[in-house]
Structure formats: structure tokens, C-alpha cells
Amino acid sequence: MFKKRVILQAQYELEKYTDIFFEFNEIKEGRKVVAIKFIIHNQKQTTSQKLLLKDEKIALKKRLKEQDFYKKEDEKLQQSLKQDLYKKQLVSAWIDKNPSKYKKLLDEK
Secondary structure (H helix, E strand, O other): OOOHHHHHHHHHHHHOOHHHHHHEEEEEEEEEEEEEEEEEEEEEEEEEHHHHHHHHHHHHHHHHHHHHHHHHHHHHHHHHHHHHHHHHHHHHHHHHOHHHHHHHHHHOO
């Protein structure tokens, strides 16, 4: 959230309204971001450099959308697995409490 709402927004606005822009690198320990390294540049660049930067931003936005998508899909999968586990636990508990009924059901098939 912080990255999306603060850093990327500031990056966009600085590039759009001023003569400077910045790049940043997240410094991580494991999955946690512990620091951010900023590299500040002057806007006086060649057209090809600007196009390259724009392409990188587009790619970054695409990666962020993909990460968000995969995160949501992962959460759905985890929820589904939890539900399946809960169902298996219920069935297992019922079988433990009703072994004769379970055996009868198996014999009927």
C-alpha cells in the first residue's frame, strides 16, 4: 500500500511536474522491506532514455498488477484448502463417533 500510494505516486508527480525524477530500490530482509534507496536524476535526458524509463514504469505497473492477481489467487486457494481440511476433519470425527454406520455405508456400496 505504501509503495503504491506514496512512493509510486510521488515518483509520477515529480516526473510530471518538475525537472527531476527518482528511481528506488527496496532493500529487503527476507520478504520485509527494511530500507529504500533513492536515486535522484535530472530530467535532462535524451528521448530514448525517457522512452526506456516509461517502458520500465509500464512493466513495473504490469508486474504490480500481476503480483496483486497472484496474491488474490493464492488467498483463494488457501481458503479452499482450509475448507477442504475442515470438511475432512468433520468426516473423520463422524467416522470415529459412528464406526458401525460408516461400515454399513461402505457395505451398501
